[in-house]
Amino acid sequence: MDAPRVRLVRLPAGALDALLRGDLEAASGLAGVVLPPFFLDEGWLWAIRSDQLRRDPAAGDWIVRAVVNGDGVVVGHAGFHGPPDELGDVEVGYTVVPEHRGQGWAKAALAELLTWADGEPDVRRVVATIAPDNTPSLAVVRDFGFVHIGEQTDPVDGLELIYVRSTGH
Numbered sequence: 542m543d544a545p546r547v548r549l550v551r552l553p554a555g556a557l558d559a560l561l562r563g564d565l566e567a568a569s570g571l572a573g574v575v576l577p578p579f580f581l582d583e584g585w586l587w588a589i590r591s592d593q594l595r596r597d598p599a600a601g602d603w604i605v606r607a608v609v610n611g612d613g614v615v616v617g618h619a620g621f622h623g624p625p626d627e628l629g630d631v632e633v634g635y636t637v638v639p640e641h642r643g644q645g646w647a648k649a650a651l652a653e654l655l656t657w658a659d660g661e662p663d664v665r666r667v668v669a670t671i672a673p674d675n676t677p678s679l680a681v682v683r684d685f686g687f688v689h690i691g692e693q694t695d696p697v698d699g700l701e702l703i704y705v706r707s708t709g710h
Contacts, residue, residue: 547649549606549619550574554598557591557605560584574607574615579638583618593623600624603631608650616641619650621658629665629710631658647681655685659708666708670701682706 552572559568560580569576580587590604605620619635635650658664669682670693679702687704695701 545645545649546611547616547646547653548609549650549653550609550615551601551606552590552618554591554594554601557587557594560587561591572607574609574613576607577615577638580615580618583636586618597623605634608635608637608646610641610646610649614641616644616646617650619654621654625661625663625665629663630668630705631664631666632668632670633658642677647678648684651681651685655706661708662710664708665710667706669704669706670695670698671704672698673700673702 550572556568556571559565559571560576561584563581565576565578565581568580586605593600593604600623603621603624605618607615608617608619610616615638617635617637619633622632622634625631633651633654635647635654637646637650655667658667667687669687671678671682682704685706687706689702690705691703693701693703
C-alpha cells in the first residue's frame, strides 16, 4: 500500500466563496496554496460546504481540504462530509485533479484522512459511498480495509455502494 505523501490544507470559508465566484486567484491566496483551475468545476461542492460552514463553523475542522503533494502542487481535494455523527461515523470524500489521476494521490489523501479519524476518539467508523462503476475508488477503499455493507440511492449521484472501516474506538 505504498503511496506518495501529501499534506491536507484547510480551505477556509472565504476560499470556498471565492471559488463560487470563479475567482481562483483570491481562493488560492486565502488557501495559501495555488489551486488548480479544476477547482472551479467543483462549484456544486463548494456551495454545499460553504452553506455547511455558515450553519456550523466548527465543521471547518472536518470538511474539504486541498491535497498538496511534496512539490507543493495541489493534486486534489479531500475531507469528511462533516464532524462525527451521533453514532461516531464520518463520511470520507476525495477527488484527484484529472491530470494527476492514477499516480497514488487518492491513496495518499485517504491515508491522511484515516490517520486523522483513527486519532479522534469520537470517530468509530469511516464511511465511503462510491458509485459501482468507479473502479479506481473502489480499489482504493478496499486497499485500506473498508468492507462493503450495502447500497443506497443518492438523489443526485444515483446508486452508491456503502463501505465502512472501523477506527477501533
